[in-house]
Amino acid sequence: MIADVVFDAPVAHPFSYRVPPGWTVGPGQRVVAPLGGAERLGMVVALRDETNERLKLLLRPADSEPILSPAHLDLVHWIAAQSLSSVGSTCAALLPPPSPIAAGRPLGDEVRSRRAAALPQARPPEASLSESSEDGGGRRAGQAPLGAAAPRPELLIGAGRERRLLERIAAATGPVLVLAADVETSARWAQRLAKLDRVVRLDSGVPEAERCRAWADLAGGAARLATGTRSALLAPLGPDAIVALIDEHEAAHKPPGPPRLHSRDIVLERAARDGFAVTLATPTPSVDMWAAALAGRATLAPSPPAPWPSIAIADTRGILRREPLTPPLARGLRETVAAGRRALLLVSRLTSALACDECGVVIRCEACAIALAYSRAAAALACRLCGRVVPLPEICPACRGRRLTPFGWGAERVEHAVRRRFPNVRVARYDPDAARGARGEAQRAAAAAAAVVIGTRGALRLFGPASLGLVGFVSPDQLLRLPDFRAGERTFALLWASAERLQPDGTLLIQTQHPTHYAFDAVARQDLTVFYKPEVQFRAELGYPPFRRLAVITVRAGAPGDTERTANDVAAALRDAPGTVMYPPAADRRQRARRIVVKGPPELPRLLTPVLAPWRARGAGGRGIIDVEVDPVEWPF
DNA sequence: AGCACGCCGACT
DNA sequence: GTCGGCGTGCTC
Numbered sequence: 001m002i003a004d005v006v007f008d009a010p011v012a013h014p015f016s017y018r019v020p021p022g023w024t025v026g027p028g029q030r031v032v033a034p035l036g037g038a039e040r041l042g043m044v045v046a047l048r049d050e051t052n053e054r055l056k057l058l059l060r061p062a063d064s065e066p067i068l069s070p071a072h073l074d075l076v077h078w079i080a081a082q083s084l085s086s087v088g089s090t091c092a093a094l095l096p097p098p099s100p101i102a103a104g105r106p107l108g109d110e111v112r113s114r115r116a117a118a119l120p121q122a123r124p125p126e127a128s129l130s131e132s133s134e135d136g137g138g139r140r141a142g143q144a145p146l147g148a149a150a151p152r153p154e155l156l157i158g159a160g161r162e163r164r165l166l167e168r169i170a171a172a173t174g175p176v177l178v179l180a181a182d183v184e185t186s187a188r189w190a191q192r193l194a195k196l197d198r199v200v201r202l203d204s205g206v207p208e209a210e211r212c213r214a215w216a217d218l219a220g221g222a223a224r225l226a227t228g229t230r231s232a233l234l235a236p237l238g239p240d241a242i243v244a245l246i247d248e249h250e251a252a253h254k255p256p257g258p259p260r261l262h263s264r265d266i267v268l269e270r271a272a273r274d275g276f277a278v279t280l281a282t283p284t285p286s287v288d289m290w291a292a293a294l295a296g297r298a299t300l301a302p303s304p305p306a307p308w309p310s311i312a313i314a315d316t317r318g319i320l321r322r323e324p325l326t327p328p329l330a331r332g333l334r335e336t337v338a339a340g341r342r343a344l345l346l347v348s349r350l351t352s353a354l355a356c357d358e359c360g361v362v363i364r365c366e367a368c369a370i371a372l373a374y375s376r377a378a379a380a381l382a383c384r385l386c387g388r389v390v391p392l393p394e395i396c397p398a399c400r401g402r403r404l405t406p407f408g409w410g411a412e413r414v415e416h417a418v419r420r421r422f423p424n425v426r427v428a429r430y431d432p433d434a435a436r437g438a439r440g441e442a443q444r445a446a447a448a449a450a451a452v453v454i455g456t457r458g459a460l461r462l463f464g465p466a467s468l469g470l471v472g473f474v475s476p477d478q479l480l481r482l483p484d485f486r487a488g489e490r491t492f493a494l495l496w497a498s499a500e501r502l503q504p505d506g507t508l509l510i511q512t513q514h515p516t517h518y519a520f521d522a523v524a525r526q527d528l529t530v531f532y533k534p535e536v537q538f539r540a541e542l543g544y545p546p547f548r549r550l551a552v553i554t555v556r557a558g559a560p561g562d563t564e565r566t567a568n569d570v571a572a573a574l575r576d577a578p579g580t581v582m583y584p585p586a587a588d589r590r591q592r593a594r595r596i597v598v599k600g601p602p603e604l605p606r607l608l609t610p611v612l613a614p615w616r617a618r619g620a621g622g623r624g625i626i627d628v629e630v631d632p633v634e635w636p637f
Numbered sequence: 638a639g640c641a642c643g644c645c646g647a648c649t
Numbered sequence: 650g651t652c653g654g655c656g657t658g659c660t661c
Contacts, residue, residue, distance in 0.1 A: 002661095004661090005661080007638080008638070009639075010638065011659095012640080013661040014661085015660070016661050017661060018653060018661095034661085036638095036639060036640060036641085036659075036660040037639090038640080040660095052661090054661090089638085443648040575638075616658085
């Protein structure tokens with residue numbers, strides 16, 4: 001017997017091994033096998049009734065039985081094809097690490113019969129294995145395979161959505177899986193569900209042994225309620241399951257690395273195949289899901305409007321801003337603090353840059369070409385990419401001008417201004433991305449005790465619902481102006497999330513030069529449609545997702561000349577791909593790579609795969625120097 | 638991805 | 650004279 005095994009590596013093909021006599025392995029079971037002189041964890045994708053003495057032997061099973069049913073193994077193939085990732089990497093990202101106990105013994109079969117019963121053994125007949133592996137991906141958010149009989153996914157929106165979800169779970173008798181974008185949210189939901197029944201956690205926030213037991217308990221029926229993150233997407237569930245995805249709009253549902261596919265897209269595809277119900281709970285759905293609902297592929301379940309803070313706009317047009325705080329925001333801060341309430345100032349970035357008042361040039365890193373971050377405290381400029389620190393220049397390198405001033409309201413500048421204006425108020429800066437570990441904890445404690453917190457969007461998680469007296473958006477125009485078609489969507493989500501954290505008599509104050517922007521209007525009127533209607537129209541007119549799909553191809557060869565030449569070769573090949581539009585290669589910020597953006601129809605992955613194959617294959621003529629990101633969440637420029 | 642092999646610069 | 654850089658290629 002020969003087993004075809006895939007590994008967590010960007011290699012498209014499986015590796016073949018002899019199955020030692022007496023073993024019973026199946027497709028979907030993980031094994032340890034020798035590869036490249038090391039013992040590596042792999043996934044058996046096929047078994048062949050042949051033999052070849054020159055092949056190496058498998059070393060030991062890593063799962064005591066298949067962790068993926070044939071149907072789910074096929075789903076993994078679909079995911080890999082969608083995202084142009086390898087099957088092995090996809091398995092590695094979407095499954096929990098194998099149990100050390102199972103890996104240590106030759107073969108375990110004591111739980112086999114019980115567990116197999118809970119796994120769906122076959123896909124709906126109309127969606128055959130070969131069809132789905134070949135299709136490379138017409139289906140998008142909320143698009144069920146033709147003829148499948150799964151209920152439509154439901155978007156739980158509005159106030160009280162999480163309470164409603166909890167009620168629904170309480171009423172359910174079948175298995176329930178709650179999927180969160182991060183471990184902390186998974187933990188929070190585990191606590192909530194614990195009031196109903198025993199809950200197991202499938203995420204990395206619990207010890208590994210507990211995590212493994214959770215999977216087995218869910219499969220065997222010993223546990224009915226589970227929470228987890230991305231590694232729980234393929235957890236064993238019966239067809240009567242309820243699966244809930246929390247905060248569907250969160251970019252964290254599509255973390256870096258393979259498979260580059262949003263958890264929402266994976267869970268919707270799985271639900272359509274397995275025939276279970278999906279609930280997406282979010283304050284502000286992604287535009288993709290909203291459009292799916294408009295097209296009838298998902299249903300909206302709104303709540304009646306709840307108490308809402310007042311929204312105030314401070315129009316900054318025509319005002320030369322030497323101060324981050326306009327008079328209305330300064331007054332709001334003073335009154336909020338005086339009333340013993342807390343305030344949050346949201347800045348769009350942590351740092352400011354230095355620019356020349358005379359010629360307008362921004363001081364950039366010589367090596368990386370990105371704007372150097374201005375620090376008043378350190379009296380220096382620092383590069384966020386390479387770490388280089390240079391003293392503040394006296395004169396403009398471009399025009400020799402002497403008027404260099406900071407621009408952009410970074411957290412540090414805003415903090416300085418607030419402290420100067422309110423010397424007796426406890427002010428804290430919170431930037432969770434910059435400060436991790438012990439320093440992060442200290443910062444968190446300082447922020448928890450402060451009356452005024454200044455931070456980027458990550459600071460929102462410091463505050464519960466209806467806990468703030470004032471949220472000030474110092475300069476949301478910086479967010480809106482980002483060269484990213486999702487800039488509006490992200491700004492809107494942040495505004496709405498801020499409003500939900502304000503007390504009903506609190507105030508959301510927005511300083512902007514675009515006082516009539518529909519994102520602000522929608523929040524002010526507490527009406528999602530005011531934002532989504534024009535946004536969906538804009539996406540449709542300009543051919544952006546979800547109406548067209550995008551892929552970003554990064555080319556990086558050894559020498560700069562090679563990179564450029566290869567990028568041009570790839571671009572020439574793409575120009576002939578039917579139904580796609582290609583934007584010519586552009587240098588990335590570090591000038592070390594070229595990026596090519598391709599727009600295309602829903603089946604874009606299938607169109608790209610053969611065209612890019614010559615560059616994606618390694619060895620044997622291939623170059624292995626390109627990287628493909630399908631459906632990017634962040635615009636790369 | 639890891640890891641080995643392989644050919645050119647600064648040093649115990 | 651070696652140590653070590655990472656460019657190229659392979660792993661059943």
